[in-house]
Amino acid sequence: SKSYKIAVLPGDGIGPEVTNESVKILKVIGEVFQYNFEFNYGVMGAEAIYQTGNPLPDETLELCKNSDAVLFGAIGDPAFDNNPDAKVRPEQGLLKLRKELGLFANIRPIKTYASLIKKSPLKREIVDGTDIQIYRELISGIYFGEKFTDENGDYAYDLCKYSKEEIAGITHLAFQDAQKRKKKLTLIDKANVLDTSRLWRKIVKEIALEYPDVTLDFMFVDNAAMQMILNPKQFDVILTENMFGDIISDEASVIGGSIGLLPSASIGDDNALFEPIHGSYPQAKGKGIANPIASILSAAMLLDYLKLNVAADKLRQSVEHAVESKFVTVDLNAEQNYSTSEVGDFIADYI
């Protein structure tokens, strides 16, 4: 049977709880489909700072580099957020890991579940049938550019920089996906103001010539933030730079009624990492109420990446079964109040 090394980084807040469920389910999948998954754990984020002083210890980075895929939970801790002077921050661990693994493309599917549409803050007719694939550039732009704060705290800067190569890599992936979907790609930028956005527009236009079956259009980010709510169904594949992707994909996460359902894949040439879109949700930590589905669907994307597509589809069906049976956590079903691990068990049993 085939063997796969999976690095598991539970991270902060509810990260460990939801990741537990995914590992539990992957183990079941391993048995059912006869795959040999080897799970190796590493620390990252606030947990890692508390234990080692470093949000991404070298051993964790090495572990990830030597694995076939990384399953990651969540990052962030209010103790750091509320301290603007902290020199070391949990998020640095995730940013560094993305960079070191070369995970240039973050893919975030946004779709709706029939039985959950009523949970959406948006009207049914606006969101019903939304199916968007967001491609967010993940290892460049302002999050990774030079940063500076002068010692007196009189000024600070962050540099947003993009190279042709950085733009081209993710652009090809997005076009290839668009070809398999509705053949429409929207570049979100602020090309009426920013030089980096104009570079994006230029390079994406050039690359579009190689994909003549895909319709390319452009939208300014401010308008896109409106259009995502006014008419999300106008979008098929969205391509955008790092920070715009961060904002627009979190915004889009409200469409289906719960951010607790949304997975993501971060892909590089030699590595890949899978994580929920949601954050560490520290208020829920340890209460057994966290929705594990975003993590479990991230595990399904991991299976796809390993080309174990039959298992991935089976896992997605099991999740859909849980959702349509309302066997879900309190965020989606306040009456029954199933716990994180009950939902995980239910999905595992169905496999």
Added chain:
Amino acid sequence: SKSYKIAVLPGDGIGPEVTNESVKILKVIGEVFQYNFEFNYGVMGAEAIYQTGNPLPDETLELCKNSDAVLFGAIGDPAFDNNPDAKVRPEQGLLKLRKELGLFANIRPIKTYASLIKKSPLKREIVDGTDIQIYRELISGIYFGEKFTDENGDYAYDLCKYSKEEIAGITHLAFQDAQKRKKKLTLIDKANVLDTSRLWRKIVKEIALEYPDVTLDFMFVDNAAMQMILNPKQFDVILTENMFGDIISDEASVIGGSIGLLPSASIGDDNALFEPIHGSYPQAKGKGIANPIASILSAAMLLDYLKLNVAADKLRQSVEHAVESKFVTVDLNAEQNYSTSEVGDFIADYI
């Protein structure tokens, strides 16, 4: 009777049509309240580029500097958006004008109208009663930082820079407004990643000590983009940097059911400019269908700025009367199909 010089810059697209209505109404207000308004017109934006090669001709800038307030329409032209190589762009005119006039604070009120809530893409219970005041820093950050594209088009950058003074100016205004409102201020930033955001957080915290009656909280911009849709009523005054304000305020503009209703004020120490939040909407140009209310409510904010508060309130009542009577343009009332100028006349008549 008192005299006021008002610079009128109709700009591009539907700008001239909607600005016409505001000027018409301000003239009626001048007669009714015995104010002497002197209107002087200037060109800006794509129109100005076509006429003079310059998106902000010196005469226009001088006119604005020598006026008591500026009434501005809209800017932008697809001929430039679709050309990443254009050296001169309409938007440069507006950005330069904001900078030269020192308009550091852009104030965008977001509220709902009872009779229009059904137009909102969001559910009634989510949006009903929303009343937010957004303070967007307007003349610094990444829109104004150093920009560069290398000659081969291999890379580009934009610098986001903030100084203590730039942050402090708008922060005081926002706190002062919060004191008159629900005494809650939310700073939106990305302090877990950006140095500039950490500087914002630090300075805003310091200034908060001078306004102990106001509760200050912080939200990351990605989360804020979600929260704005999940629960907009949690916000009272929002304070944020230039680009985040651009994105979040456009997003928030969907709440009430029409961006065609939303005004803005851009305030400096010696100058002020008033413009709709909406853009130049070139598809609607010349068709008489543009909603003039955002411009008319911007004129009301202009009256407030000139301390003509009784007239401003009267104007807002007239607008509310038009909205509640459904005497509005096709975007809000598809049956009756009132034209831009019919709506302007209706509001003028009520004064």
